[in-house]
Amino acid sequence: MMATTMSVRSTVTARFEQVAREQKKTLAPLSDDLVLLDSGLDSLCLAIIVARLEDALGVDPFSSGKDAEFPVTLGDFIRLYEDAAR
Amino acid sequence: MKMPHVDGGSLWSSLSAAGHLSERALWGADASVTLGDLVRGSSLSGRLELLRGRSVLVATRDQLTAALALIELDAVARRLVLCPPDLPAEHLPFVAATAAVDALVSDRTAPHAGPPGVGTVVTCTPRIAPAAPERTGRYQTEWVLLTSGTTGRPKMVVHTLSSLSGAMRGARPSGDPAVWSTFYDIRRYGGLQIFLRALLGGGSMVLSSADESTRDFLIRAGGHGVTHISGTPSHWRRALMSPAAHRIAPRYVRLSGEIADQAILDHLRACYPEARIAHAFASTEAGVAFDVGDGLAGFPASLIEGQGADVEMKVEDGSLRIRSTRTAARYLGDEDRSIADGDGFVDTGDMLERRGDRYHFVGRRGGIINVGGLKVHPEEVEAVINAHPDVRMSLVRTRKNPITGALVVADVVLKSEPGAANGRAVTLEHEIMQRCREALSRHKVPAAIRFVSALAVTPSGKLVRHDA
Numbered sequence: 001m002m003a004t005t006m007s008v009r010s011t012v013t014a015r016f017e018q019v020a021r022e023q024k025k026t027l028a029p030l031s032d033d034l035v036l037l038d039s040g041l042d043s044l045c046l047a048i049i050v051a052r053l054e055d056a057l058g059v060d061p062f063s064s065g066k067d068a069e070f071p072v073t074l075g076d077f078i079r080l081y082e083d084a085a086r
Numbered sequence: 087m088k089m090p091h092v093d094g095g096s097l098w099s100s101l102s103a104a105g106h107l108s109e110r111a112l113w114g115a116d117a118s119v120t121l122g123d124l125v126r127g128s129s130l131s132g133r134l135e136l137l138r139g140r141s142v143l144v145a146t147r148d149q150l151t152a153a154l155a156l157i158e159l160d161a162v163a164r165r166l167v168l169c170p171p172d173l174p175a176e177h178l179p180f181v182a183a184t185a186a187v188d189a190l191v192s193d194r195t196a197p198h199a200g201p202p203g204v205g206t207v208v209t210c211t212p213r214i215a216p217a218a219p220e221r222t223g224r225y226q227t228e229w230v231l232l233t234s235g236t237t238g239r240p241k242m243v244v245h246t247l248s249s250l251s252g253a254m255r256g257a258r259p260s261g262d263p264a265v266w267s268t269f270y271d272i273r274r275y276g277g278l279q280i281f282l283r284a285l286l287g288g289g290s291m292v293l294s295s296a297d298e299s300t301r302d303f304l305i306r307a308g309g310h311g312v313t314h315i316s317g318t319p320s321h322w323r324r325a326l327m328s329p330a331a332h333r334i335a336p337r338y339v340r341l342s343g344e345i346a347d348q349a350i351l352d353h354l355r356a357c358y359p360e361a362r363i364a365h366a367f368a369s370t371e372a373g374v375a376f377d378v379g380d381g382l383a384g385f386p387a388s389l390i391e392g393q394g395a396d397v398e399m400k401v402e403d404g405s406l407r408i409r410s411t412r413t414a415a416r417y418l419g420d421e422d423r424s425i426a427d428g429d430g431f432v433d434t435g436d437m438l439e440r441r442g443d444r445y446h447f448v449g450r451r452g453g454i455i456n457v458g459g460l461k462v463h464p465e466e467v468e469a470v471i472n473a474h475p476d477v478r479m480s481l482v483r484t485r486k487n488p489i490t491g492a493l494v495v496a497d498v499v500l501k502s503e504p505g506a507a508n509g510r511a512v513t514l515e516h517e518i519m520q521r522c523r524e525a526l527s528r529h530k531v532p533a534a535i536r537f538v539s540a541l542a543v544t545p546s547g548k549l550v551r552h553d554a
Contacts, residue, residue, distance in 0.1 A: 044457070047493055051485060051487055069353075
C-alpha cells in the first residue's frame, strides 16, 4: 500500500516537472500546500498533466467521481489520484 | 426582417439613455473610468475627429482602452476591427489590408508605426482629457471580430451594434444596478456580449486582464461587488480551483463558448448556491441563440420546436442551424463564402444528439477541436506535422479533458518505420513537437504524438475523421 502511495505521488510530481519544462514555465517548489493556480502552471499545463496521468495510472479522477471537488492544492490533487488508484 | 438599430442610435447614446453615468464604471486591472468622465472628456487625446468615417483597427494591449475606444467610436468610425490580444503579429498586415484599415488606435506610450499603409495612429488612454466630443455619428459602424480559420489566418466576421445587442432587447436586469464581469477578453464574441450587456443594461463592468492571476481577478471582481459574471466552462473550472472562488458572490453565473457538462454545472451550483446559473449557446457567426437555466446539461428539445421571434433553430444532418437577427452579416475578404444558407440559416457545425426530451452537444463537425474555448482546426496542425521530412501523413484529433474540455493529440504515419531502435521515435517525436511549438499557438500543439502504421482513408482519398 505504502509503495503504491509513494509511486502515485512521485508519478504526479514527475509530470508536473516534465510539463513545466516543456511549456517553459517556472514551477514553484512543490509541496502539499502549494495552491495549484500559484504553481506557475496554467489550465493548459494542468490539462496535459491530467491526460498524461491517465495514461500512466489508468485513472482520471475528475471524470469518474462526479462529487469530487476541484482540487485547490497540490496535496488535494495527489490525494485525488491516490484515492482513485486504490 | 431586419430589426431596428439599438434605440436607433450609437453605443454612446444607448448607454447614455440607461442613465446614472457618473455612478457607472469600467474597472480595469490598473485604471478605471466612469461613464460620466466621458460626457465632457475623451480617451482619444482629442483626436476623435481624425477617426471619423475611417476603418479603424483597435489594437490595444489593455482591455480598458479597447473598451473606451469602442464606446467613443461606434457610429463615428465606419468600421471597427477588434484585434484580439493574441493575434500573431504576422497576420496584422493581412487583417489591415482585408479590412481596408486606414487608422490605428493603440495604447502604447512609445510612438510606433501601424501596419503598412496605415498612416493615422491615435493613442487611447484611460486618463480622460477634457474635450467636447461630437459622438453623433452617421455611420452604422461595422464591428469586425476575428475568429480562427482553417489556414491559421483569422476569419473576419462582420457584425453591427444591432446584431451584437440583439439578445439584450427586453432583457434589462431588474433590481440593484448590475456589476458585470467576464473571464473573457471583450474583443472576443463572448466577452463583447457581456461588455454590451453591462453598458446597455445600465450597469458597470470589471474587465479582466491577461497579466492578472485568476486569484487576483476574483478578489478584484469581488471587491467591486460583481453581480453577473460569465466565462467558458474551462474558465470556471480554473476559478473553482482557486482559493479565491469564494471572494465573489454573484447573483448570476453564465457559461458559454464550450459544452457545459453536468459536472461543472453541479460544481458551480455547490459553490454559488444563491446564483442563477445559465449556460448559453452562441457563436461569433450565428450570434447568441439561447440560454438554458434549469441547471442541466444540454437543452430542452422544446427550444427547437417552440420558436422565438428573434431566433429560429433546427437540426439538420445532425448539426444545429440558427436563423436570427443576431447573425453576422458576412465574412470580410471572403465574400464568396456566405455565413448563412439560402434560407438564412447558419450551420453552427455543432453536432447534437437527442436523448429523451433533451438535445446534447457532442462535438464539432470537421473535427474542429475546442481547447478551453479556443478553436483548433486539425488541418492547420496536420500541415505543420506533415512538413517534417520523415512524416508521410498525420491525423490530428480531439481527446476529452476534464480541465480544458479537450486537448489536441496527433496520430502520425512515418515514411519509414522507426524500427527497433526506439531512440529514433523519441527523437522524431521531439522534432515534430518542436516544429509545432515554433509554428502554432500553445493550445494547438499536440499534447501527445502517437506513431501509427496507417490511417484510415475514405474511397475519395480523404482522411477518416471520427466526427463527434
